[in-house]
Amino acid sequence: MSFYNSQAVLIVAAILFVLGLIGVLTRKNIIFILISIEVMLNAAGLAFVAAGSRWGQPDGQVMFLFILAMAASEVSVGLALVMQTYHQHKTLDAEKLRALRD
Amino acid sequence: MPLLFYTSSVIAILATIMVITRYHPIHALLYLVVSFLAVAMIFLSLGAPFVAVLEVILYAGAIIVLLIFVVMMLNLGTDTATQEKQWLQPKVWIGPSLLALVLLSEMVILLMQGDNADMQVTPVEIKQVSISLYKEYIIALELAGFLLMAGIVGAAHIGKHKKKHLHRFLQEENLDAENKKMKQVEETVNN
Incomplete structure (x- = not known):
């Protein structure tokens, strides 16, 4: 049993989330954008687990499990889309992908 | 700590x-x-x-x-x-x-x-988490299962290496262009 400052955990989660957001906003490569989205989801999960641990309830960890399932399916579909765009356009530049059909 | x-x-x-x-x-x-x-x-x-x-x-x-x-x-x-x-x-x-x-x-x-x-x-405790997961959140758990299934099927469908299908008009245009090319080649050969 130990004591924490409850604000410190939330501030760490907020910093991680904003770092992921900066990655999404500034990167042009689709793979880096996917990586940054993973960082953001992880930070949201950290906030959930911290809140669950603050009140001693299991709900935060349950929500983390759902976030994990969502992140797994999101990254698999996203990587399939990345492969497909690379085969059709031969580039990973997000700014080059402007046409809805080929 | x-x-x-x-x-x-x-x-x-x-x-x-x-x-x-x-x-x-x-x-x-x-x-x-x-x-x-x-x-x-x-x-x-x-x-x-x-x-x-x-x-x-x-x-x-x-x-x-x-x-x-x-x-x-x-x-x-x-x-x-x-x-x-x-x-x-x-x-x-x-x-x-x-x-x-x-x-x-x-x-x-x-x-x-x-x-x-x-x-x-x-x-x-893990026991508390799992009881809560299978009691209160059972519907959300089933929805997460749906999501994973849809993710697998979607990834397999999108990631399939497809041949490029052209519309039939475009295909005819392409065929015409190829025929013209062939004719040109034949003409050059004949000349």
Whole structure:
């Protein structure tokens, strides 16, 4: 049993989330954008687990499990889309992908 | 222990900064592994051992491996790194990062204004988590199963290597163009 400052955990989660957001906003490569989205989801999960641990309830960890399932399916579909765009356009530049059909 | 928490959160933040600033995709992924391991350490110090184990196995294991496989299949090497270096000029990243940092400072100020409750961490047992998962959240669990199924089917469908199907008019145009080319070739041969 130990004591924490409850604000410190939330501030760490907020910093991680904003770092992921900066990655999404500034990167042009689709793979880096996917990586940054993973960082953001992880930070949201950290906030959930911290809140669950603050009140001693299991709900935060349950929500983390759902976030994990969502992140797994999101990254698999996203990587399939990345492969497909690379085969059709031969580039990973997000700014080059402007046409809805080929 | 608070010391454990603070050191691992500093490591997590530094590793994440390295993730979003690297040029080479593999280097970014390796720093991402470090970041996930540090976050797993934070979970462990917050009294959530089950979630920490899942973080290591699923995030640092499965998702990273998936990303590394795609990077290897697309053969992203030093060319990509030089391209990234060209793309990531200061004038590109300074504006969004400054605005995001302003938002972050606002959020930190808001968080600091609340009453500073010292948090007493008691580990939440795995048994409690699983009972709650299969009792109160059973519908959400089934929906997560649907989501995973749809993700698998969608990934398999999108990732299939398709032949390019042209519309029939376009196909005829192409055939005409090919016929013209053939005729030209025949004419040149005859001449």
